[in-house]
Amino acid sequence: MDDHVTPRRVVIIGGGFAGLFAVRALRKAPVAVTLVDRCAHHLFQPLLYQCASGILSSGQIAQPLRAVLRRHENLQCLLATATDVDVAGRVVHAVRPDGSSLALPYDDLIVGIGMKQSYFGHDEFAEHAPGMKTLDDALDLRRRIYRAFEMAESADDPQERAAWLTFALVGAGPTGVELAGQIREIAGLTLDREFSGIDPSQARVLLFEGSDAVLAAFGPKLARRAARTLGKLGVEIRLGSIVTEVDDSGLTVRRHDGGTERFEARTVLWTAGVEAPPFATTLARAAGAEQDRAGRIMVEPDLTVAGHPEIRVAGDLMSLNKLPGLAEVAMQSGAYAGRRIRHDLEGRTRTARPFRYLDLGSAAYICRGRAVVKMGRFEASGLPGWLIWLCIHIVFLTGFRSRLGALASWAVVFASGSRRERAFTSPRPQDDAADAASLSGTPADPKAERHDPSRPA
Numbered sequence: 001m002d003d004h005v006t007p008r009r010v011v012i013i014g015g016g017f018a019g020l021f022a023v024r025a026l027r028k029a030p031v032a033v034t035l036v037d038r039c040a041h042h043l044f045q046p047l048l049y050q051c052a053s054g055i056l057s058s059g060q061i062a063q064p065l066r067a068v069l070r071r072h073e074n075l076q077c078l079l080a081t082a083t084d085v086d087v088a089g090r091v092v093h094a095v096r097p098d099g100s101s102l103a104l105p106y107d108d109l110i111v112g113i114g115m116k117q118s119y120f121g122h123d124e125f126a127e128h129a130p131g132m133k134t135l136d137d138a139l140d141l142r143r144r145i146y147r148a149f150e151m152a153e154s155a156d157d158p159q160e161r162a163a164w165l166t167f168a169l170v171g172a173g174p175t176g177v178e179l180a181g182q183i184r185e186i187a188g189l190t191l192d193r194e195f196s197g198i199d200p201s202q203a204r205v206l207l208f209e210g211s212d213a214v215l216a217a218f219g220p221k222l223a224r225r226a227a228r229t230l231g232k233l234g235v236e237i238r239l240g241s242i243v244t245e246v247d248d249s250g251l252t253v254r255r256h257d258g259g260t261e262r263f264e265a266r267t268v269l270w271t272a273g274v275e276a277p278p279f280a281t282t283l284a285r286a287a288g289a290e291q292d293r294a295g296r297i298m299v300e301p302d303l304t305v306a307g308h309p310e311i312r313v314a315g316d317l318m319s320l321n322k323l324p325g326l327a328e329v330a331m332q333s334g335a336y337a338g339r340r341i342r343h344d345l346e347g348r349t350r351t352a353r354p355f356r357y358l359d360l361g362s363a364a365y366i367c368r369g370r371a372v373v374k375m376g377r378f379e380a381s382g383l384p385g386w387l388i389w390l391c392i393h394i395v396f397l398t399g400f401r402s403r404l405g406a407l408a409s410w411a412v413v414f415a416s417g418s419r420r421e422r423a424f425t426s427p428r429p430q431d432d433a434a435d436a437a438s439l440s441g442t443p444a445d446p447k448a449e450r451h452d453p454s455r456p457a
């Protein structure tokens with residue numbers, strides 16, 4: 001007998017790919033859906049690096065959730081961060097942006113909160129080596145990248161100038177490779193002839209990787225091709241390098257041969273590794289669920305948490321058959337989780353099948369006209385890879401206007417190398433001694449070097 005209040009209440013935590021596709025699968029179901037996210041937008045994470053590097057605007061990769069889902073009459077979107085869950089009482093506790101709390105009762109819960117950057121036990125690195133998971137992160141990276149060239153322009157000390165013109169990326173997975181390619185293109189193409197005190201094309205881009213290949217997940221052939229393309233672009237690849245120290249002037253790495261090396265780089269960006277956010281452990285403890293080494297929640301083949309048919313985990317946060325953290329996995333698992341609730345209501349439980357991921361492959365952009373794509377046994381690189389990459393992203397980018405805008409931006413970058421989205425917001429006060437000085441009316445640093453505008457590049 002169904003003793004639930006009608007309609008059945010479905011709470012979905014996270015409006016990423018998993019949450020979005022779960023909501024869509026429930027559109028016609030007789031349920032009341034509450035989507036709670038700590039951000040008001042759905043973010044297309046695979047293109048974060050294009051926002052960070054000034055090709056795309058924030059509006060082209062992030063869409064307001066309530067606009068994307070405006071036709072869903074059974075949905076309420078709430079801006080709040082889930083902090084706790086009472087599994088016995090079936091209530092999610094969340095905190096609104098002003099600090100006040102919310103209690104969200106549910107009959108079914110879908111959790112799709114994704115993963116966060118991991119510093120492998122060195123969280124202190126985060127201060128000097130930010131990662132890229134959110135829109136704020138991408139805009140912060142954009143500021144750091146373009147500001148570094150500005151700082152180099154006004155630096156009189158050649159060592160300081162060189163350090164501002166050295167960019168270190170940690171992790172040679174798709175994000176590290178994509179960012180490395182972008183920074184070299186910015187240096188060599190976008191900023192061409194814009195500076196008088198420096199030659200931006202001299203910027204060094206160092207890509208550090210602990211294993212012995214870039215883009216290892218794409219297999220040896222594509223990894224070799226990607227490394228070759230990066231090398232031609234001027235990216236210096238340092239394989240077998242483990243970062244042991246990061247501070248505000250650079251980083252130290254330990255090589256496979258045991259030696260250590262120090263690099264002076266004012267911009268260090270971290271793209272290696274992910275781990276589950278704290279809410280995952282809260283949920284796992286409350287539901288008695290197991291977590292894998294990265295903190296992902298182990299799920300049953302139907303994506304439920306063992307012993308809790310009312311709780312499903314989807315997307316990056318679920319641990320099932322070693323599925324990778326890919327957008328397509330999140331979309332398919334989110335859609336499956338939503339569908340299973342709908343099928344339950346329709347009494348179609350006996351025909352229910354376990355979740356099966358249909359592998360649609362993956363792609364990584366390297367530079368203009370160059371990308372690698374792997375779809376099962378099919379592999380492509382260079383221009384064909386880039387064209388496939390283009391089609392995939394046009395199809396999956398959320399919103400027609402975003403697609404159109406992105407196409408126009410890509411055409412401009414492809415044709416001329418120029419980027420329209422280079423504006424960056426003011427640095428936070430703690431980053432800029434000059435701000436503090438102007439507030440107090442005293443010089444920021446009495447020993448500050450005087451800039452000599454006549455110095456040649």
Ligand SMILES: Cc1cc2nc3c(=O)[nH]c(=O)nc-3n(C[C@H](O)[C@H](O)[C@H](O)COP(=O)(O)OP(=O)(O)OC[C@H]3O[C@@H](n4cnc5c(N)ncnc54)[C@H](O)[C@@H]3O)c2cc1C
Nearest residue numbers: 014016017018038045046082113114315316325326327330
């Ligand atoms: C830089 C980058 C590049 C990538 N490139 C690719 C690529 O080229 N191809 C590919 O297939 N995949 C790529 N991925 C991976 C892909 O983006 C993820 O697999 C996918 O976004 C996972 O979707 P998700 O819904 O599980 O989580 P997410 O998309 O991370 O969404 C999680 C949502 O949960 C919200 N949230 C988190 N915690 C809470 C909380 N406590 N309370 C409320 N809301 C919360 C977040 O705000 C977010 O909206 C990339 C990822 C990154 C970061």
